[in-house]
Amino acid sequence: MSQSAGLLSLVADDIKKVEDKMRSGIPERHQDLQSVVDYLVGAGGKRLRPALTMMAAHLYPVDVDKAHSLAAAVELLHTATLVHDDLIDNALFRRGMPTLNVSWSPAATILTGDFLFARSAQLSTETGDPQIVSMFAQTLMIIVGGELNQLFNDGHKNVPTDEEYRQRIYAKTASLFTTGTKGGGILCGASDLEVQALYDFGYNLGMGFQIIDDILDFRGDEEQVGKPLANDLRQGIATLPVMIFNRQHPNHPTILKAVRRERVTNDEILDIVEKIRASGCVDAALEEAVRYVRQAQAALTHLPAGPYRDAMHAIADYTVTRDF
C-alpha cells in the first residue's frame, strides 16, 4: 500500500479533487443516494485509473478542472460496473468492505449502478470534448459486451483460446485504462502520435495489470487478496495460468469439470492450484505480464519526458511487482 501511495504522491492532490467530484452532483433531495455514493467513494481502491489519467494529462499544459472531471468519470464508470458485478456475483465483500448488496435490496443496487453510469457520462461531457464522450459510451459497451460474452459462452464450456482470453481482459480492464490515458491526451490536444502512444501505454499496462490480477488468484495470500484462492476457477473461469497448464497437461479432470460448471470440491481445487504452481505456469504467465508492461514502458518513449512520465514508468514496474 505504501509503495503504491508513494508512486501516486505526484497526483495526490489531484486525486482528492477527483474524489470530491465523484461525490458531487447529486441533487440535494437524494440524501440516501449521497450517503451510498460517499460510502462507495470512501471504500477507495488504488485509484490507479484516475491517477494514470491525471499523469497523462499532466504531460501537457492542461485545464486541470476538466482533467479532474475526466478522471472522476473514469473511476465512476469503474465503480458503477463493480456495483453491478458484485450484485451479479452475489459478492459480499470488495476491498475488505461489505458490498452494497449486503445491506441493500437488488433494486437499490441496480439503480445506484445506473445512477453512477449517468453521473459518469455527465462528468465526461464536462470535458467539452465530443471524442472523449463518445469514447466513454464505447468503453461501456466493450466492458458490458465482455461480461455478456462470458455469460453466454458458458455454453461453450472450454478453456478459452489465447484470443478469447485477450478479448476478455481487454474488455474487463485494459479498455478503461486506455480511456483514461488516451482521454488525458485528447483533452490536452496531444498529437495523433502521442495519443496513440498513450493508448498503447494504457492498453499494455491494463493487459499486464489484469494478468497479474489473474496470477494473484493463484499466488496470493487469501487474507491479503480478500478472496479465496483460485476464486476464478471455482466460478468456472480459466485464466492464463490455467490455460498454460492446460497446454502442457490437456484434459485435467478438475479443470474440465470447473469450466463445465460441474461441481468441484475444495480439495480438488487446492490440488490443482498446487500442481499449477509447481508446474511453472504461474511464472510463465508472469513473463507474459512483464512483456505487456515492457511494451507499455516502450510506448512512453514517444511522450514528453519529465516527472509524470517517470511516474508512469514506475507505476508500470509496480504493476508487476505488486502482491495484492
Add this chain to the structure above:
Amino acid sequence: MSQSAGLLSLVADDIKKVEDKMRSGIPERHQDLQSVVDYLVGAGGKRLRPALTMMAAHLYPVDVDKAHSLAAAVELLHTATLVHDDLIDNALFRRGMPTLNVSWSPAATILTGDFLFARSAQLSTETGDPQIVSMFAQTLMIIVGGELNQLFNDGHKNVPTDEEYRQRIYAKTASLFTTGTKGGGILCGASDLEVQALYDFGYNLGMGFQIIDDILDFRGDEEQVGKPLANDLRQGIATLPVMIFNRQHPNHPTILKAVRRERVTNDEILDIVEKIRASGCVDAALEEAVRYVRQAQAALTHLPAGPYRDAMHAIADYTVTRDF
C-alpha cells in the same frame, strides 16, 4: 391502435429507420445480445417518444440521419430503463410479451440494460451535439433519481403531496419526452424561444400522458391494459386519483394500509377502486391531465406551422382520449 398508427403515419418511414438504428451497432461476436435486442425492439410499444422527436425535428430543415440517431437514443434509453424496471418489479409481461427476466438470468438482464444505456449514449453522440449528449446523461440521472426516491421514500409511507407526485411523473415520463422534443429542436438549430416551446410541449404532454396512465390503472379494462386493476396501489404507490380521493376522504384504512406496504386483500382493493370511481376522483384527475395537454398544445403556437405541428397537436388530443 389504429388511431395511434394513423397519427404516426407521417413519421412511419422514419420510425422504421429508427428501429433499424436501435437494432444496429452490436459487434458481430455478440449474437446472443443481438437476438435479445431484436426481441426487445420487436416487442414494440407505441414509439411515441421517437415519433415526437422526429416530428419536432421535421419542423425544421433537418439532417435526417442525425435525427434518427437522436430518436433511437431516446427510445433505447426508455427501453433500457424498462429492462431494469421489469427485473426490479419482477414483472413477467410487458406489452403482452414475456419480459427478459422470464427467460433470462438477473445477470444477463442487468447487463443487457447496461449495454442499452451505453448504446443509447453512443447514439446520442452521433448527433455531434454536446448539449444533446449532456441532456441524455442528465435525463438518465433524473429518471433513476426518481426511482431511487420512490424506493427510499417507502420509509415515509404517506400519500404523496402534489409536489412529490409531480416530481415523480416528471422523472418517470415527462423528462424523456422533453429530451426528445427539445433535442429535436437543438439538433436543427431552432431559436432559444422555439427550443423552450419544444421543452414546454414535451414536458406538459409527458405529464398529461403519465396522469392518463395512472388513470387507466383505475379505469381500464384489465385485458387491454395488460395488468391487474389498481396495480400501482397494490404496490403501495398512490397516484393522482387516490390523492384526490384522499383529500375528500382522509385516512381511508385501505389506502393507509397500501401506502404503508401492509397487506391489502383483493376485495379491499376492488372496494376502494369502486369508491374512487364513484367519487368522481378519476374524472378530476382526467381534468388535470387535460389541463397539461392544453398547455402542451398552447406551446405549439410558438412553433412553425405545418403538417408536423398539426400531427403533434393531434397526438396531444389522442393522449387524453386513448384507452390503453
